[in-house]
Amino acid sequence: MIDFPNCKINLGLHVFEQRPDNYHPLETVFLPVPICDALEFVKTTNPNHSTSIQFYGLAIAGEPESNLVYKAWKLLHNNYGIDPVDGALFKHIPMGAGLGGGSADGAFALKILNQLFELNLSEDTLIELALQLGSDCPFFILNKPVFASARGEIMEPIAINLKGYCLVLINPGIHVSTAKAFGMVPKRKVNEMGQLMPIIKGPIEDWKHQLCNDFEKALFPLHPELGQIKTQLYELGAVYASMTGSGSTMYGLFKTHIDSKKHFKDYEFVTEISL
Numbered sequence: 001m002i003d004f005p006n007c008k009i010n011l012g013l014h015v016f017e018q019r020p021d022n023y024h025p026l027e028t029v030f031l032p033v034p035i036c037d038a039l040e041f042v043k044t045t046n047p048n049h050s051t052s053i054q055f056y057g058l059a060i061a062g063e064p065e066s067n068l069v070y071k072a073w074k075l076l077h078n079n080y081g082i083d084p085v086d087g088a089l090f091k092h093i094p095m096g097a098g099l100g101g102g103s104a105d106g107a108f109a110l111k112i113l114n115q116l117f118e119l120n121l122s123e124d125t126l127i128e129l130a131l132q133l134g135s136d137c138p139f140f141i142l143n144k145p146v147f148a149s150a151r152g153e154i155m156e157p158i159a160i161n162l163k164g165y166c167l168v169l170i171n172p173g174i175h176v177s178t179a180k181a182f183g184m185v186p187k188r189k190v191n192e193m194g195q196l197m198p199i200i201k202g203p204i205e206d207w208k209h210q211l212c213n214d215f216e217k218a219l220f221p222l223h224p225e226l227g228q229i230k231t232q233l234y235e236l237g238a239v240y241a242s243m244t245g246s247g248s249t250m251y252g253l254f255k256t257h258i259d260s261k262k263h264f265k266d267y268e269f270v271t272e273i274s275l
Contacts, residue, residue: 001040001041001042001112001115001116002038002039002040002112003038003039003040003108003111003112004036004037004038004039004108005036005037005038005039005093005101005104005105005107005108005140006032006033006034006035006036006104006140006143007032007033007035007036007093007099007100007101007104008030008031008032008033008099008100008104008136008139008140008244009030009031009033009099009167009169009244009245009249009251010028010029010030010031010098010213010242010244010245011028011029011030011031011160011200011207011211011242012027012028012029012196012199012200012211012212012213012242013026013027013028013212013213013214013215013245014026014027014028014188014192014193014195014196014212014214015182015185015186015187015188015214015215016187016188016189016190016192016193017187017188017189017190018187023135023151024182024187025149025150025151025190025193026148026149026150026151026152027147027148027149027193027194027195027196027197028147028148028152028196029145029146029147029148029158029160029196029200030100030136030139030145030146030148030152030155031145031160031162032143032144032145033099033167033169033273034273035092035093035099035169035271035273036092036093037057037089037090037091037092037093037101037104037105038088038089038090038092039069039087039088039089039090039105039108039109039112040087040088040089041073041085041086041087041109041112041113041116042085042086042087043083043085043116044083044084044085044086049084049086050084051070051073051074051077051084051085051086051087052084052086052087053067053069053070053073053087053088053089054086054087054088054089055067055088055089055091056088056089056090056091057089057090057091057092058091058092058093058094058095059091060089060091060095061095067089067102067105068102068103068105068106068109068133068134068137069087069089069105069106069109070087071106071133072106072107072109072110072113072129072133073085073087073109073113075110075129075132075133076110076113076114076117076119076129079129080117080119082113082117082119083117085113085116087109089105094171094173094249094269095175096174096175096176096177096178096248097171097175097176097244097245097247097248097249097269098176098215098243098244098245098246098247098248098249099169099171099244099245099249100136100139100140100245102134103133103134103135103136103137103139103140104140106130106133106134106137106140107126107130107133107137107138107139107140107141108140110126110129110130110133110141111126111141114126123141123142126141127141127142127153131151131153135151135152135153136152136245138152138153138155139152139155142155142157144157145157145158145159145160146158147196147197147200149193158197158200160200162204162253162275163275164255164274164275165239165253165254165255165274165275166253166254166255166256166257166258166272166273166274166275167251167252167253167254167272167273167274167275168233168238168251168252168254168258168260168264168270168271168272169249169250169251169269169270169271169272169273170229170233170249170250170251170260170264170267170269170270171248171249171250171267171268171269171270172223172225172226172229172248172250172267173248173267173268173269174223174225174226174247174248175248176219176223176246176247176248178245178246181215181218181219181246181247182246184218184219184222185214185215185217185218185246186214186217186218188214196211199211204239204240204253205239207239207240208234208239208240208241211240211242212242213242213243213244213245215243215245215246215247216230216242216243219243219246219247219248223247223248226243226247226248226250229250229264230242230243230250232263232264233250233251233252234252236252236254236258236263237254237255237256237258238252238253238254239252239253239254239255240252240253241253249269257272258272260272
């Protein structure tokens with residue numbers, strides 16, 4: 001059984017002071033983007049066989065057992081007794097890029113295995129399981145535009161009309177540690193919660209001056225190239241430009257095609273898609 005885990009971008013990202021459980025509450029809008037990995041599972045016919053995941057495409061750091069795809073199988077194995085499987089992941093979405101590719105792989109693994117073994121787990125149960133894999137994983141169970149808060153698991157579907165816009169994504173190949181980024185980002189006070197949604201609901205032309213990703217404040221001084229890409233996106237006519245997630249992918253929303261591969265030819269990952 002095969003499926004294609006897609007990535008996401010964040011429209012705004014506010015990070016707040018640490019909670020007693022050591023997590024930082026956040027507010028953001030997740031928007032699914034049709035740039036995908038490929039993930040396949042088949043049941044093994046050998047009862048003595050252990051689960052094996054083969055990786056292709058972009059190199060993946062760490063041991064296979066540390067990958068969220070394997071962790072998703074292990075979680076369902078421990079909770080529901082599913083059998084070992086053979087899996088294959090073709091990696092196209094850059095890692096450490098703020099696009100949620102690893103989280104998508106883990107969440108899609110839960111959904112595929114739920115179907116493959118006919119567990120009939122509800123969407124709410126899958127969301128609860130996905131949260132055990134990572135804070136961004138629950139979004140990919142729903143996989144539609146949502147306003148997310150708390151750790152990202154409290155999600156409210158929203159209507160965002162970006163039809164006709166062109167989305168340009170540029171990844172400069174800078175790997176950003178999410179844990180390190182969270183340690184550096186300036187934290188907002190809890191009484192500042194609730195400011196993001198009114199901005200999102202306003203005119204897109206106003207986002208440039210109102211909608212921000214808090215991680216830019218920490219990462220732009222550390223990696224000036226990111227700020228330079230954002231400036232170039234606006235110079236090329238972007239209606240809105242931002243970093244997604246905790247970096248390092250930058251994106252711009254345009255009203256017309258801009259031939260992004262020409263303007264950003266020095267970067268390996270440059271993608272332009274119509275929304």
